[in-house]
Amino acid sequence: MKPTRILIADACPIVREGLRSWLRERAPGSEVCAVAATGLEAVAKAAELRPDIVLIDDRMPLLDGLAAATQIKRSRRGVEILIFSAALTPQRKGRIFRSSVSGALLKSEATEELLLALEAVRRHHRFRSHALTTACAKTSRTAERTDRLTNREIEVLRLIAAEHTTKEVASKLGVSAKTIEGHRTHLFQKLKVRSAVGLTRHAIRSGLVEL
Amino acid sequence: MKPTRILIADACPIVREGLRSWLRERAPGSEVCAVAATGLEAVAKAAELRPDIVLIDDRMPLLDGLAAATQIKRSRRGVEILIFSAALTPQRKGRIFRSSVSGALLKSEATEELLLALEAVRRHHRFRSHALTTACAKTSRTAERTDRLTNREIEVLRLIAAEHTTKEVASKLGVSAKTIEGHRTHLFQKLKVRSAVGLTRHAIRSGLVEL
DNA sequence: TAAGGAAAGAGTGAAAACAACCTTTTCCTC
DNA sequence: GAGGAAAAGGTTGTTTTCACTCTTTCCTTA
Numbered sequence: 001m002k003p004t005r006i007l008i009a010d011a012c013p014i015v016r017e018g019l020r021s022w023l024r025e026r027a028p029g030s031e032v033c034a035v036a037a038t039g040l041e042a043v044a045k046a047a048e049l050r051p052d053i054v055l056i057d058d059r060m061p062l063l064d065g066l067a068a069a070t071q072i073k074r075s076r077r078g079v080e081i082l083i084f085s086a087a088l089t090p091q092r093k094g095r096i097f098r099s100s101v102s103g104a105l106l107k108s109e110a111t112e113e114l115l116l117a118l119e120a121v122r123r124h125h126r127f128r129s130h131a132l133t134t135a136c137a138k139t140s141r142t143a144e145r146t147d148r149l150t151n152r153e154i155e156v157l158r159l160i161a162a163e164h165t166t167k168e169v170a171s172k173l174g175v176s177a178k179t180i181e182g183h184r185t186h187l188f189q190k191l192k193v194r195s196a197v198g199l200t201r202h203a204i205r206s207g208l209v210e211l
Numbered sequence: 212m213k214p215t216r217i218l219i220a221d222a223c224p225i226v227r228e229g230l231r232s233w234l235r236e237r238a239p240g241s242e243v244c245a246v247a248a249t250g251l252e253a254v255a256k257a258a259e260l261r262p263d264i265v266l267i268d269d270r271m272p273l274l275d276g277l278a279a280a281t282q283i284k285r286s287r288r289g290v291e292i293l294i295f296s297a298a299l300t301p302q303r304k305g306r307i308f309r310s311s312v313s314g315a316l317l318k319s320e321a322t323e324e325l326l327l328a329l330e331a332v333r334r335h336h337r338f339r340s341h342a343l344t345t346a347c348a349k350t351s352r353t354a355e356r357t358d359r360l361t362n363r364e365i366e367v368l369r370l371i372a373a374e375h376t377t378k379e380v381a382s383k384l385g386v387s388a389k390t391i392e393g394h395r396t397h398l399f400q401k402l403k404v405r406s407a408v409g410l411t412r413h414a415i416r417s418g419l420v421e422l
Numbered sequence: 423t424a425a426g427g428a429a430a431g432a433g434t435g436a437a438a439a440c441a442a443c444c445t446t447t448t449c450c451t452c
Numbered sequence: 453g454a455g456g457a458a459a460a461g462g463t464t465g466t467t468t469t470c471a472c473t474c475t476t477t478c479c480t481t482a
Contacts (some may be wrong), residue, residue: 376439386459396441
């Protein structure tokens with residue numbers, strides 16, 4: 001049987017070379033035909049070498065993984081693309097899930113999952129790792145809860161999570177501190193948390209504030 | 212000659228196993244005696260297995276790389292620690308540079324640099340990669356605070372950031388609430404924040420708590 | 423158009439969080 | 453064995469948080 005030819009795209013040489021050695025050990029039927037350090041490089045090498053599978057990190061310089069994957073797919077439909085990433089925002093997850101890439105998983109998952117994903121996409125299946133789907137469900141629940149909030153509550157939540165005191169929030173929004181306290185109490189109930197710490201965690205999780 | 216025993220600590224199984232395979236190929240004099248997925252696990256395994264070198268990612272759950280390294284060094288001075296990370300803030304770089312860890316480099320550097328760094332620390336040299344020093348040079352002028360947190364402070368910080376009240380933290384740790392208040396005040400000063408919200412943001416950012 | 427309900431704003435009081443001091447003990451380093 | 457850092461605890465007083473209640477406005481919808 002002809003070996004499965006894989007193109008590895010990751011910004012870190014340590015990951016690229018580590019993965020190459022690891023695949024040689026654990027996936028004897030495969031062969032790493034090339035590696036790429038940027039999204040542009042991945043697109044170029046995919047066009048040139050026509051690998052069976054492109055294993056690509058979403059976080060890359062010049063062109064991110066999903067954009068590179070889309071370009072690669074466009075130039076040749078047969079290629080299977082497996083995106084793996086260290087961390088993904090809910091928005092990012094959604095875009096990848098709705099895209100035409102063959103597989104998606106997290107770097108934090110066990111290496112067995114990677115082997116499984118590679119085998120799945122090699123056979124032209126569609127693979128979305130369990131960790132990623134549950135992480136998505138969790139964040140969409142968060143989003144669900146967040147969009148039950150009023151605009152005013154979201155404003156207040158963002159300011160509280162940005163480490164502003166009640167007084168500061170009140171003066172920023174031009175109302176009395178007591179009003180902000182009312183909003184805050186309401187937020188506690190809606191989001192089922194007990195303190196500003198819980199609000200902060202929720203705001204960060206739902207992407208309302210930057211870390 | 213006895214092989215150099217290495218402990219690998221990284222949050223991603225793909226990096227851990229890739230590195231293990233890669234070292235087997237490229238560093239025949241070495242032997243990966245264990246891997247760890249969290250900072251706490253790294254501390255425990257380092258104490259148990261007494262490796263020659265600990266290769267540790269700075270970004271890790273439960274305890275970040277530098278904090279874990281410090282604990283490991285404290286329990287046994289002979290061990291050599293090599294920190295590698297995908298990205299570092301200037302503050303973080305400064306803290307690592309001023310710490311007692313043996314070596315530091317970026318994941319984005321060539322794998323030859325990693326081999327070189329491993330060989331350097333194996334011979335008890337101090338290694339700071341060129342990429343890291345040049346990136347650090349422009350910012351290290353401004354003497355940022357070297358305030359390292361104590362183990363107890365880290366425990367308290369984690370519990371506060373997990374939405375526990377002062378009373379709860381006190382009873383969990385078996386001390387009086389007043390003591391926790393003292394730790395908390397101290398944390399405010401060291402981390403330059405004003406409230407539990409700031410502590411939470413800091414704890415999440417440094418991977419001390421899960422979101 | 424009248425009733426109902428959600429949202430915003432605001433007051434009171436108890437319970438915390440917080441600041442700014444201080445003391446004691448232990449453990450580690452020099 | 454002196455000195456220093458970490459941990460634990462205490463005192464006093466101020467500020468903030470938070471639950472509870474209340475009014476007004478605005479937007480449905482029957």
